[in-house]
Amino acid sequence: MTRPFIAGLTGSIGMGKSAVAQMLRELGVPVFDADAAVHHLQGPDGELLPAIEAAFPGTTGPEGVRRQTLGAQVFGDPAALKRLEAIVHPAVSRMREAFLVEHMAAPLVVFDIPLLFEKGHGADLDAVLVVSAPAAVQRERVLARPGMTPEKFAHILSLQVPDAEKRARATHVIDTGVTLAQTRAQVAALVAAIREKNPRD
Template sequence: MRLIGLTGSIGSGKSTVAQLLRALGVTVLDADEYAREGALVLKSEICQAFPEACAGGEVNRAALGRLVFNDPAARRRLEALLHPYVRRRMQEETEKARQAGHRLVVQDIPLLFEAGREADFAGVLVVAAPTALRKARVMARSGLSEAEFEARDQSQLPQEEKLRRATWVIWNDADLDTLQKRVEAWYREVAG
């Protein structure tokens, strides 16, 4: 089985590429999905660490996001809680795919390079787009302000560094049909 890491900066189109890969029959595991799951499983620990982001014992994801994307120390505390859970779940699901005979598994991990995970993969696919386009996408889809986009973008490794470390790059700077063709070409190359 070939294990590939998928990453990219905020608004680059990682989720769209993941959907296109799933449509091609690729097993794609989403770290954000396991982080949301982990936030539920670990909500008492999160509320203890971040009481200002909780109400009635429930985590307010928007409040938590504002807090951790503006405070690097808070972000590291949250990552220390969530990352071990996410990594364990990804390993479990990767092993299930291996046992089921899947030839290709892609792990979609927004902070792949930041977490030092590139050595875990046969290669890393980076989805990239111009910063102005990424900003416009994020602001349109999530309602974040320009300042909130900038804070989140700056909390990650710069796109240029991700491109330097990538095994493969798919540029998402055109329409969906163009992106789909690029994803299909990458898949043919990798799945061979």
């Protein structure tokens, strides 16, 4: 049995990736959310808690990973971050593989991967969908978030591959700097085109 067409979905902060992921789900496309997988693995009774506690004592509790405590231990420490990623990434990969097996009959499966380019996750994908909007729209959206400051926003941007580079490396760019209806129409057209090229019985 041939596998589904696998598309990666990514985009910088404030570009509307979550909204596009929801549009895909509404069209019946299975979407694997890498961030949600991490939250599950690190939440109450999450399977990664013992390994994270062993590597970073005092960073977990009944509520799961204490994000601020763990963040303080890995922030600005590349070696500590590597240790954490070595625990988290293989577990997320296993969940993603299981998700793919579960949806093997679908014509299209989407992996929602926020740091797709930053972490080099594109190798096993048939296409990369980049969600993008003009910089002014992005800035307005992000600064409207609770607790966000221009300094925090600038720092987050400095850690992400620039939007222009993401668009250049994309198979398809989904423009969210337009109305929701126009974005939804782009997403529907793209899904229809992929399904047409990859029909399943």
